[in-house]
Amino acid sequence: MIETRKLTESGRSASPEETRERILTAAREVIGRKGKRGATTREIADVAGVNEATLFRHFGTKEALLVACAQHFCGYVQLADVAAQCTGPVADDLLLLARMMFARFESLQDMIRWSLVEQEYEKDIFAETAWQPQLAILAVLTEFMRRKVEGGELTGDPQKLAMVFLGLVFMHALGRKKFPDSLLHSGDADAALRFYIDVFLNGVRKR
Secondary structure, rough: OOOOOOOOOOOOEEOOOHHHHHHHHHHHHHHHHHHHHHHOOOHHHHHHHOHHHHHHHHOOOEEEEEEHHHHOOHHHHHHHHHHHHHOOOOOHHHHHHHHHHHHHHHHHHHHHHHHHHHHHHHHHHOOOOOHHHHHHHHHHHHHHHHHHHHHOOOOOOOHHHHHHHHHHHHHHHHHHOOOOOOOOOOOOOHHHHHHHHHHHHHHHOOO
């Protein structure tokens, strides 16, 4: 069977990059509704407007598509780019990174929900690549913390510092729906992030 190449809105044939983007976007949509286990390559291809042969030509397997989807949407590349340029006061840099992560976590609620539900299933998927979105983000933050520790602005184990900071922002993003009326979640998100950063840097014991 000869495949008909899909056309873009401008009437031209879609490029391989555009087709790949469409498949990734469709994968996220289907995963958001059915989870990684329930998502089928046939439905993803239908939503993307391509046939399964095209999907497999771009990604090879469903598992490879799921990993590519996580890599594409988790935002670790953008976070790494910004973190590498953070050379200001530590509180300002942390707020910038917290804003980025919070916005990304807010936009990925659907994928995060299924990721938490399907942890056992994901272990097999990501085992072959030795890559996981949370570890990629943690690596970016660990490198940032390492620079701050070496510069004398922070003290402690960089990876542990990164884990605590990541946990604060992640918890806040997920908690907004779980506890919408709480003092932290019902107000301005920026104010909450600033509070977390103050606790992270200074603790809560009376000085």
